[in-house]
Amino acid sequence: MVEHKLTLGLLTENEWLAGLPSQATERLIQAAKVRRFKENQSVQAKGAPADGLYGVLSGEVRVSATSFAGDEIVFTRILPGQWFGEIALLDGGPRTHDAHALIESELAILPKKVVMDLCFSFPEVYRAMVLLLCGHCRQAFTAVDDLLVCSPEQRLARRLLQRSTDSKRLNIEISQQELGSLIGISRQSTNKILKSWESKGFIVRVYRGLEIINIDALRAVI
Amino acid sequence: MVEHKLTLGLLTENEWLAGLPSQATERLIQAAKVRRFKENQSVQAKGAPADGLYGVLSGEVRVSATSFAGDEIVFTRILPGQWFGEIALLDGGPRTHDAHALIESELAILPKKVVMDLCFSFPEVYRAMVLLLCGHCRQAFTAVDDLLVCSPEQRLARRLLQRSTDSKRLNIEISQQELGSLIGISRQSTNKILKSWESKGFIVRVYRGLEIINIDALRAVI
DNA sequence: GCTAGACTGTCAACAGCTTTACAGTTGTCC
DNA sequence: GGACAACTGTAAAGCTGTTGACAGTCTAGC
Numbered sequence: 001m002v003e004h005k006l007t008l009g010l011l012t013e014n015e016w017l018a019g020l021p022s023q024a025t026e027r028l029i030q031a032a033k034v035r036r037f038k039e040n041q042s043v044q045a046k047g048a049p050a051d052g053l054y055g056v057l058s059g060e061v062r063v064s065a066t067s068f069a070g071d072e073i074v075f076t077r078i079l080p081g082q083w084f085g086e087i088a089l090l091d092g093g094p095r096t097h098d099a100h101a102l103i104e105s106e107l108a109i110l111p112k113k114v115v116m117d118l119c120f121s122f123p124e125v126y127r128a129m130v131l132l133l134c135g136h137c138r139q140a141f142t143a144v145d146d147l148l149v150c151s152p153e154q155r156l157a158r159r160l161l162q163r164s165t166d167s168k169r170l171n172i173e174i175s176q177q178e179l180g181s182l183i184g185i186s187r188q189s190t191n192k193i194l195k196s197w198e199s200k201g202f203i204v205r206v207y208r209g210l211e212i213i214n215i216d217a218l219r220a221v222i
Numbered sequence: 223m224v225e226h227k228l229t230l231g232l233l234t235e236n237e238w239l240a241g242l243p244s245q246a247t248e249r250l251i252q253a254a255k256v257r258r259f260k261e262n263q264s265v266q267a268k269g270a271p272a273d274g275l276y277g278v279l280s281g282e283v284r285v286s287a288t289s290f291a292g293d294e295i296v297f298t299r300i301l302p303g304q305w306f307g308e309i310a311l312l313d314g315g316p317r318t319h320d321a322h323a324l325i326e327s328e329l330a331i332l333p334k335k336v337v338m339d340l341c342f343s344f345p346e347v348y349r350a351m352v353l354l355l356c357g358h359c360r361q362a363f364t365a366v367d368d369l370l371v372c373s374p375e376q377r378l379a380r381r382l383l384q385r386s387t388d389s390k391r392l393n394i395e396i397s398q399q400e401l402g403s404l405i406g407i408s409r410q411s412t413n414k415i416l417k418s419w420e421s422k423g424f425i426v427r428v429y430r431g432l433e434i435i436n437i438d439a440l441r442a443v444i
Numbered sequence: 445g446c447t448a449g450a451c452t453g454t455c456a457a458c459a460g461c462t463t464t465a466c467a468g469t470t471g472t473c474c
Numbered sequence: 475g476g477a478c479a480a481c482t483g484t485a486a487a488g489c490t491g492t493t494g495a496c497a498g499t500c501t502a503g504c
Contacts, residue, residue, distance in 0.1 A: 065367060065371075067370075067371040068371075069371075071371075073367070073370045073371055075363075075366070087356050087359055087360065090352050090353075090356055091352070091353055091356035091357075091360075093356070093360070096359075096360060096363050097363070119345060119348070119349075120345040123341060123342040123345065123348060126341070126345060126348040126349075126352070127341075127348075129352065130312050130313070130348070130351065130352060130355065131312075131313055133352065133355050133356065133359060134309050134312055134313035134315070134355065135313070136359060137309055137318075137355060137358060137359040137362060138309065138313075138315070138318060140359060140362035140363050140365075140366055141297075141318050141319070141362050143362075143366045144297070144362060144365045144366055144369065145287060145295070147366065147369040147370070147406065148289075148295045148369070148406045149287075149289040149290075149291075149293075149295055151490095152490090152491080175450085175451065175452090176451080176452070177450095177451075177452095184369065184370045185491070185492090186491070186492055186493080187451090187452085188452095188453090188454085188455095188491085188492075188493085189490090189491060189492080191452065191453065191454085192453095192454090192491095195453080205452090207451070207452080207499080207500055207501075208450090208451070208452095208500085208501090373460095374460085374461080397480085397481065397482090398481075398482070399480095399481075399482095407461075407462090408461070408462055408463080409481090409482085410461085410462075410463085410482095410483090410484085410485095411460085411461060411462080413482065413483065413484085414483095414484090417483085427482090429469080429470055429471075429481070429482080430470085430471090430480090430481070430482095
């Protein structure tokens, strides 16, 4: 009961499910499970088969991979209202990434079978999946672009700006370690860049985070 | 007439269209246009609106982007039998990349409206689009992974191996310049790596290309 | 409040890649 | 077959980011 209310809340907020035929929406809400994950608990493992589509109700999920050297490579973070895990669900292949709850989080899980059935019954559901997929694909393309073309400083600026528009807030809570991993540089280099920005008045740093003061100056870095 | 025969040839060879309901296949073949592109001719420009889905019938297409510094960043090459351009088609956004004919090439073009209409009539068509999309998405994820985790030498090996399995051949025709651009390193560095591999007997280099001799040794590099 | 553990600041040494530069090679087009 | 353009080979110089090391700072939990 409580679970369904929570799911509904996310669904009505979120555009992709709001536009579906009511029959499909109902079926999804009915089949949706809500699961709570503790801080650092694994949501899915890279290489595993897909069981469902995940939506973040509360908390935050870190999507990452582990290099053979053992370092964790952070790809992105999923904020409340966002969905992930559609690729392996749709193509039947293995999960592309690891996912962990960054903090205690609640996730909605739409079982694979239900989603796939609805895809075949309602083209609108397929369309919604396709849009989700396209978004993640464009995100990945942008990441490749950035890595090939942009300097570490520019990449860092892009990430921060992207993140601040995603969450509509200008304070970002993340360690320098993880921030570096997101854009493929070391903690020390991240620190140096952040320091230089702070001295220019673009940001202020706090423990385990930062706040953007001059967003236009950051945009100009790019 | 000739055009339709060519298209049909590609379609029947290619798995994704072969599995569709015959009604959908017929409609696609009927609507397909074949267009010939000269060497270096632009197929699509990054940022442009999408007009259709492209399939390579003959020749080869280079997918790239241009950095603000003016360098061309090569993303990938599309070989005969492969399709591209589905993202902008499906989500209505701008083209994600530039595409040029590498050599004189023939492309099949499936008009946007026809594809989208069929998607809504036949879930199988949507499914085919989704699989295409998933493939490209996984490709992009792998590229990010590589850039963040692997050394230039490993990235180069991966690219060559991927390419050689794609085309089932072990001689690859590409300049060191472009090869470097594909994995984000300079021509000189590419040259150094190739030379070292040649001295170890992994490959032999020729003008504007190379041949893989010891494919297992290359696999071991990764 | 104290302490352990996580995070940050900083620096020097080092490695790897780029850039610049130039000479040599190969292919193509008159 | 000669000339030009594209490609390759090579090396030195310089830059940028990494690594490793260690001290300082912050926070949570007892």
